[in-house]
Amino acid sequence: MSLSQVRDKLDEVDDKLHALLMERADLIEHIVAAKAEQGSMHAVFRPSREADIMRRLVENHRGVLPIMSLEHIWREIISSLTKAQTTYRVHLDGSADRVAMSELARFYFGYAVEQRREIDPSAVLAEVDYSQVDLGVIALDERAETPWWRGLGLREDGSNGPSIIARLPFLVVQDRPADLPAVVVAAQTAETEKPDICVYDVRWTGAIPGSLMHKGIEVLSFYRSFEGVDALLAVPGNISEQELATFFETAEATPDKLRYVGGYPAPLDLDDEFDSEADAVR
Incomplete structure (x- = not known):
């Protein structure tokens, strides 16, 4: 083909892409109408569905378009059309590096969703808990300044706090943009x-036990106090809470507290081979 023919073909592809995006938006309107009839408008966040989409796109990807560009485009589409289902904000952890957090938030939630910077993780949880529809993004520091995750899940006063629903970044690759380790929290999901x-x-009196990685368990963050250690642990979903408790007991490291506070789709490690199964716990 000549250069002009190639450009004409590109115009055709662009028109098709636009038409497909409009068709996708129309389908979202049908979803909005169906959810309104069911009274389930608030529960719009589907991290597992989004993860399945990205896994399929990665498996089918080829050519010169960088996979990170594809992810960013798709995140913009998903976030914009999620906003069409409900009005929500994203509250950002102000204790994290401002530039890194801003890049992360823009990469995953785009420009259509309002963002607010809060003073620390506890403030993020408070805003998400109050709104019941907003999301929060909290940076994962290896050693946390406070055990902020105590505000997640079923709390000691009997109330229900927000839960962890996603982990960022989802696609793990060396030298990727928007690579600040973080979790997404929400009051409700579908x-x-x-x-x-x-x-x-998980909380222990004394030191944190070793050999956790024998079961594929990851310490996302921990907080050390005079009494002992609080830890936020990521555990493969095929290990039940009872099996986890038995594992700790066998290791002579029975915790004082073991409390479920959420979960997320397993990230895809693009530097290693992967399949559609969850095999990328870092």
Whole structure:
């Protein structure tokens, strides 16, 4: 083909892309109408569905378009059309690096969703809890300044706090943009199945036990106090809470507290081979 013919073909492709995006938006309107009839408008966040989409796109990807560009485009589409289902904000952890958090938020939630920077993780949880429809993004520091995750899940006063629903970044690759490790929290999701990775608030008197990785358990963050250690643990979803408790007991490291606080789809590690199964716990 000549250069002019190639450009004409590109115009045709662009028109098709636009038409497909409009068709997708029309389908979202049908979803909005159906959810309104069911009275379930608030529960619009489906991390597992979004993860399945990205896994399929990655498996089918080819050519010169960088996979990170594809992810960013798709995140913009998903976030914009999610906003069409309900009005929500994203509250950002102000204790994290401002530039890194801003890049992360823009990459995953785009420009259509309002963002607010809060002073620290506890403030993020408070805003998400109050709104019941907003999302929060909290950076994962290896050693946390406070055990903020105590505000997640079923709390000690009997109330229900927000839960962890996603982990960022989802696509793990060396030198990727928007690579700040973080979790997404929400008061409500539309998820009904057990997540790939379950997250627990675990507390010990004394030192944190070693050899956790024998079961594929990851310490997302921990807080050390005079009394002992609080840890936020990521555990493969195929390990039940009872099996986890038995594992700790066998290791002579029975915790004082073991509390489920959410979960997320397993990230895809693009530097290693992967399939559609959850195999990328870092």
